[in-house]
Amino acid sequence: MGNKFDSFTEVLALPSVETLLFDTFQIGEFHKRWKKRIGDKRIEIDRLGLVNGTRNEGYVVEVKSHLDMRAVEQVLEIMRNIRTYFPAFADKTFYAMIAAADMFTRMLFRWQ
Numbered sequence: 001m002g003n004k005f006d007s008f009t010e011v012l013a014l015p016s017v018e019t020l021l022f023d024t025f026q027i028g029e030f031h032k033r034w035k036k037r038i039g040d041k042r043i044e045i046d047r048l049g050l051v052n053g054t055r056n057e058g059y060v061v062e063v064k065s066h067l068d069m070r071a072v073e074q075v076l077e078i079m080r081n082i083r084t085y086f087p088a089f090a091d092k093t094f095y096a097m098i099a100a101a102d103m104f105t106r107m108l109f110r111w112q
Helices: 002-025 069-085
Strands: 029-038 041-051 057-067 093-103
Touching (some): 002 057, 002 093, 029 069, 057 069
């Protein structure tokens, strides 16, 4: 059932996310489901928006049915490793976004 709700959340959220990325951040490319494996490790990115030229930015978008610490940690792991898996993006500045259908208001974030 979880995968079905995740898919449903993607169908609901992604049109708005695409509009936001195109209109607000002027991305030039929008890619769906980037997956890559290196040895026994793998990375999966729900959506990736790219801006080339003078800004040279990337926007990692993860869609979750529920926002919890596990989802946040997953996105942080993607951000730490994206250049390892995709060395062609080594010179890009990356930003992360999480689109979630249900957000717990009692989450505590500790930033270091």
